[in-house]
Every structure is written in structure tokens, then in C-alpha cells.
Amino acid sequence: MLRRLAVTVLAAVGLLASAQAAETASAAPAPTDYQRARYDAIHFKPAIDRATDAQCLACHAEVLRPSVRATSPAGLKAATAKAWYQQTSTYSGEQDTFHRRHLTTAFAKEVMALRCTTCHQGNDPRDENPWSSATSARAGGDFTLRKMVAPEKTCLKCHGQMNYTVMGLPEPWHRSREMFQNNCLLCHANIRTVRHQVNYLNAAAIEAAGAKSSDTCYGCHGGRAWYRTNYPYARHAWPGMDPAVPDWAKGRPTESELRFVSDLLAKP
Numbered sequence: 001m002l003r004r005l006a007v008t009v010l011a012a013v014g015l016l017a018s019a020q021a022a023e024t025a026s027a028a029p030a031p032t033d034y035q036r037a038r039y040d041a042i043h044f045k046p047a048i049d050r051a052t053d054a055q056c057l058a059c060h061a062e063v064l065r066p067s068v069r070a071t072s073p074a075g076l077k078a079a080t081a082k083a084w085y086q087q088t089s090t091y092s093g094e095q096d097t098f099h100r101r102h103l104t105t106a107f108a109k110e111v112m113a114l115r116c117t118t119c120h121q122g123n124d125p126r127d128e129n130p131w132s133s134a135t136s137a138r139a140g141g142d143f144t145l146r147k148m149v150a151p152e153k154t155c156l157k158c159h160g161q162m163n164y165t166v167m168g169l170p171e172p173w174h175r176s177r178e179m180f181q182n183n184c185l186l187c188h189a190n191i192r193t194v195r196h197q198v199n200y201l202n203a204a205a206i207e208a209a210g211a212k213s214s215d216t217c218y219g220c221h222g223g224r225a226w227y228r229t230n231y232p233y234a235r236h237a238w239p240g241m242d243p244a245v246p247d248w249a250k251g252r253p254t255e256s257e258l259r260f261v262s263d264l265l266a267k268p
């Protein structure tokens, strides 16, 4: 009743259209010019925290278009140039772009549920420098100087080294895996079993794929390591764990980062 009254009053003063627009959040951005779009509030906190992929893609559709050249400028055919990390049992399909390999390929969709904002926490076109202005990202995390993401908080989780020493393995996995039948689950059926409970991974699908081949597990835990360091994973308590915390794990968080577990940021 009150609401209908309000609508009538708004309609009377010609504000109905904007009142309705505010109610139905649309993915399509309002038409705007290039400068305004660059500085769109969606690139900044807090708006970026609620942004959906559809909202980002309304302007950035090009990032998901297949755009790999068939031949390099020097004449190498993409179809025959396979890097070492593409010669794994989980790799399939044609050469594809970085964004598509993380968001649209079959393997990506099977094991992951990444969103634009899983990696992108802001973009300040001024100088891409955290702390540089009142509105820019803050130090310690949203994005690293002149990069568009904070690699140590995103990429490193799936592209770090395997921390084989804390696992008590005698040698790195590529040398010791024979000894363990190339099977992470020999140990991980009972150790650190509370894992992957985050909104950008498909935890059940990972376990199913990992049970068939541990190459899936290794792929994100050392098999595609772009870094020399390893990611200090949160150490979730698991059933049957020894309550004594080993030295290497002192100071480790015991929960995943809030932004990956909170409902606020769950997939729409």
C-alpha cells in the first residue's frame, strides 16, 4: 500500500523510470564515453567486490574471444608448438588465450569456477600504483604495482612449487612419485582432507578427477609452477589431526581468505 503510494507519487513527478532502474540491476552498462568508462566505479572498491562477470564483460567482451594467431609472426604454427606444461595428461584442445584457459575451456570449467574478481581486485588507470591517490587500491593486496592482479595472492596458489619437504617426501615429486605410485591420495585420503572449500574451485569435481589421476592434483600444486616459491596454504583442521602444530605451520592461517568463502561474494 505504502509502496504503491510511493510509486504513484514518483510517477507523478516523472521519476518512475529511475526508481525501477534502481530496483533491477542490469548487466548492461549505461552508455558512456571512454574516459568515464575507464574510471567507472566498478574498477574500484567497494563496487568491484559485488561485480558480476556479466557486468565486466559488458565492456570487456574481448577478453573471452578466441584470439590466438594460427601462426606466429616468425611463421611457427601454433598447433605444433607445445610448451612443456601443455604436454600433460590434463591439457586438451587448441592453443588458447590466458583468460579462456582459466574461464572457458572444458578443464577449467570442470575443476574451477574463477570469476573476473577472483583475480582482479581493482584497476586504477592513473598510474596503476597502490596508495597513489585517495581512491586507489591499498598496499598489501589488491594489485601489485603496474600489474593488474596481485600474483602472490592469486596465481601463486595454483602455480607455486610443491612444498615436498613439509610432506616428508625425500625428493621433489617428479623424482619421488614412483615411490608413491604417482598417487597423492595415498596420504591425502587422510591428511589435510578439509580442502578446496572456496568459491572459485569445484571441490567435488577436483576429488573425482584426482582419484582418477594425481596429475590433476599436481597440476595445481607444482606441475605448472611459474614461481620458485610455494604458497603458504591455510591449514584447515581435519578429522584425526594431531593438535600439536609443527614449526613450519606456526603462523599459518587456519581458514581460507574471507573473500573466497563469504556468501557476499558467492557466485550469483
Ligand code: HEC
Binding pocket: 029, 032, 034, 037, 038, 040, 042, 043, 048, 051, 055, 056, 057, 058, 059, 060, 116, 117, 120, 123, 148
Ligand atoms: C563501463 C565499461 C567498463 C566496465 C563495466 C568495466 N570496465 Fe574495465 N575498463 C574499461 C575501460 C574503457 C578501460 C580502459 C581500457 C584501456 O585503456 O585499454 C578499462 C580498463 C580495465 C583494465 C586495465 C586494462 C589495461 O590494459 O590497462 C582492467 C584489468 C579492467 N578494466 C578490468 C575490469 C573488470 C575486472 C571489470 C569488472 C569488475 C571491469 N573492468 C568493468 C571499461 C569498463
Ligand code: HEC
Binding pocket: 053, 056, 057, 060, 063, 064, 099, 102, 103, 114, 115, 116, 117, 118, 119, 120, 146, 147, 148, 149, 154
Ligand atoms: C586467473 C586470473 C584472472 C581472471 C579469472 C581474469 N583475469 Fe583479466 N587478467 C589477468 C592477468 C594476469 C592479466 C594481465 C595483467 C598484466 O598485464 O599485468 C589480465 C588482463 C586483463 C585485462 C587487460 C587486457 C588484456 O587482455 O590483457 C582486462 C580488460 C581483463 N583482464 C579483464 C578481465 C575480465 C573481464 C575477466 C572476467 C571475465 C577477467 N579479466 C578474469 C588475470 C585474470
Ligand code: HEC
Binding pocket: 085, 086, 090, 091, 092, 095, 096, 097, 098, 101, 102, 105, 107, 108, 112, 119, 149, 151, 154, 155, 156, 157, 158, 159, 200, 219, 220, 224
Ligand atoms: C585456481 C587455480 C588457478 C589460478 C588462481 C591461476 N591459474 Fe593459471 N592455470 C590453472 C590451470 C588449472 C591451468 C591449466 C589449464 C589447461 O590446461 O587447460 C592454468 C594454466 C595457466 C597458463 C598456461 C595457459 C596455456 O596456454 O596453456 C598460464 C600462463 C597461467 N595459468 C598463468 C596464470 C597466472 C598469471 C595467474 C594469476 C593471474 C593464474 N594462472 C592463476 C589454474 C590456475
Ligand code: HEC
Binding pocket: 163, 166, 167, 168, 169, 173, 180, 183, 184, 185, 186, 187, 188, 191, 192, 214, 217, 218, 221, 231, 232, 233, 234, 235, 246, 249
Ligand atoms: C607421503 C605422503 C604424502 C604424499 C604422497 C603427498 N603428500 Fe601432500 N602432504 C603430506 C603431509 C604430511 C603434509 C603436511 C600435513 C600437515 O599440515 O601437517 C602435506 C601437505 C600438502 C599440502 C599443503 C602444503 C602447505 O604448505 O600447507 C598440499 C597442497 C599437498 N600436500 C598436496 C599434495 C599433492 C598435490 C600431492 C601429490 C602430487 C601430495 N601432496 C602428495 C603428505 C603427502
Ligand code: HEC
Binding pocket: 111, 112, 157, 158, 184, 185, 188, 191, 192, 193, 194, 195, 196, 197, 198, 201, 206, 207, 209, 210, 211, 214, 216, 217, 218, 219, 220, 221, 233, 234, 235, 236, 237, 255, 256, 257
Ligand atoms: C584447480 C587447481 C587445484 C587442483 C586441481 C587441486 N588443488 Fe589443492 N588447492 C588449490 C588451491 C587454490 C588451494 C587453496 C584453497 C584455499 O585457500 O583454501 C588448495 C589447497 C590444497 C590443500 C591444503 C588444504 C588445507 O588445509 O586448506 C591440500 C592438501 C590440497 N590442496 C591437495 C590437493 C589434492 C590432493 C588434489 C587432488 C585430489 C588437489 N589439491 C587438486 C588448487 C587446486
